[in-house]
Amino acid sequence: MKNKAIAQFGSFGRPAGWLVLGTAGQLGREWCRQLEELGADFRGFTRHELDITSSVQLQKVMDELRPDIVVNCAAYTNVDQAELEAATAENINANAVRELAVLCADKKMRLIHYSTDYVFPGLLSHRTRFPDGYPESFPPDPVNEYGRSKWLGELGVQEAGGSHLIVRVSWLCGRQGNNFIRTMLRLADQMDHLRVVDDQFGCPTFTDSVVANSLVLIEEGVEGTFHLSSRGETSWFEFARTIFKLTGRPVTVDPIPTSEFQTRARRPAWSRLDIKRLSNVPGTRILPWRQNLEEFLKSLT
Ligand SMILES: NC(=O)c1ccc[n+]([C@@H]2O[C@H](COP(=O)([O-])OP(=O)(O)OC[C@H]3O[C@@H](n4cnc5c(N)ncnc54)[C@H](OP(=O)(O)O)[C@@H]3O)[C@@H](O)[C@H]2O)c1
Numbered sequence: 001m002k003n004k005a006i007a008q009f010g011s012f013g014r015p016a017g018w019l020v021l022g023t024a025g026q027l028g029r030e031w032c033r034q035l036e037e038l039g040a041d042f043r044g045f046t047r048h049e050l051d052i053t054s055s056v057q058l059q060k061v062m063d064e065l066r067p068d069i070v071v072n073c074a075a076y077t078n079v080d081q082a083e084l085e086a087a088t089a090e091n092i093n094a095n096a097v098r099e100l101a102v103l104c105a106d107k108k109m110r111l112i113h114y115s116t117d118y119v120f121p122g123l124l125s126h127r128t129r130f131p132d133g134y135p136e137s138f139p140p141d142p143v144n145e146y147g148r149s150k151w152l153g154e155l156g157v158q159e160a161g162g163s164h165l166i167v168r169v170s171w172l173c174g175r176q177g178n179n180f181i182r183t184m185l186r187l188a189d190q191m192d193h194l195r196v197v198d199d200q201f202g203c204p205t206f207t208d209s210v211v212a213n214s215l216v217l218i219e220e221g222v223e224g225t226f227h228l229s230s231r232g233e234t235s236w237f238e239f240a241r242t243i244f245k246l247t248g249r250p251v252t253v254d255p256i257p258t259s260e261f262q263t264r265a266r267r268p269a270w271s272r273l274d275i276k277r278l279s280n281v282p283g284t285r286i287l288p289w290r291q292n293l294e295e296f297l298k299s300l301t
Pocket residue numbers: 021022023024025026027028046047048050051052053073074075076077092114115116117150168169170171172173177178
């Protein structure tokens with residue numbers, strides 16, 4: 001049976017009801033997988049097929065396809081490299097997104113855009129103040145260039161004034177692409193001993209849940225910014241240990257402080273997102289992170 005959002009937006013006798021951008025990435029692939037499974041009328045583009053920094057290409061594709069919904073999964077996501085390429089990150093995550101949002105607003109297309117927990121300052125003191133996570137209303141104040149570029153992108157979407165959803169996710173994991181789980185499983189094939197930071201806290205988000213819950217938000221016709229992750233909280237150390245336990249990998253994990261794992265970009269120490277706003281939307285379904293992880297690991301085998 002077709003999902004209601006698909007039935008609502010997937011046809012109109014047009015070439016495409018849905019346009020998905022950045023389809024070679026973790027989230028873009030999952031969007032295509034679910035839209036295909038639901039029988040939606042959609043077109044997806046990788047960066048190679050459509051570079052979102054080219055307003056000419058964007059305009060052309062949008063004029064040709066006239067989608068009802070534009071899902072933007074394209075982003076510059078290399079957090080450390082963004083410190084060296086701040087202008088490139090800003091061009092993709094902010095300038096191109098602003099132009100895309102203006103085009104969507106002009107053409108009355110609904111824009112679904114993704115952002116990140118890294119827009120927040122991530123102070124450990126905020127963990128006590130907001131034990132369930134940062135609420136959507138908390139003022140962003142990113143600690144690195146990637147977070148800054150994503151926050152500017154959010155402002156671009158809001159200021160364009162069109163119909164939109166901004167979904168902020170944290171610690172994103174998909175079946176393909178780069179993510180913490182896949183890195184840990186790769187390292188487990190090469191090493192029997194790992195050191196992982198235990199003083200950065202947050203919560204993973206799984207791409208299948210992002211797409212399924214985004215579809216519900218679209219179907220419910222809600223607007224604005226929503227936080228989405230699994231339920232609960234963990235540290236990278238605990239997350240790593242759980243991955244190895246559930247997959248039966250004989251890897252010893254030692255906890256280390258962030259000060260012993262230097263990265264070019266600063267990381268927030270605490271970046272949990274409060275998911276109450278999204279959970280209150282009828283039809284959304286959010287599982288505890290361990291349960292999501294178990295299902296995710298089963299799907300890899
Ligand atoms: N990954 C995380 O942990 C995480 C956490 C929080 C939020 N997010 C957000 O969630 C969203 C999806 O992330 P993801 O993990 O799926 O990212 P991803 O796997 O890095 O995919 C992003 C895709 O965007 C493409 N892209 C980059 N520049 C582009 C351009 N100029 N035009 C068109 N496409 C372009 C990339 O192409 P190439 O393959 O050619 O590079 C890549 O395929 C992003 O908005 C990201 O900021 C991610």
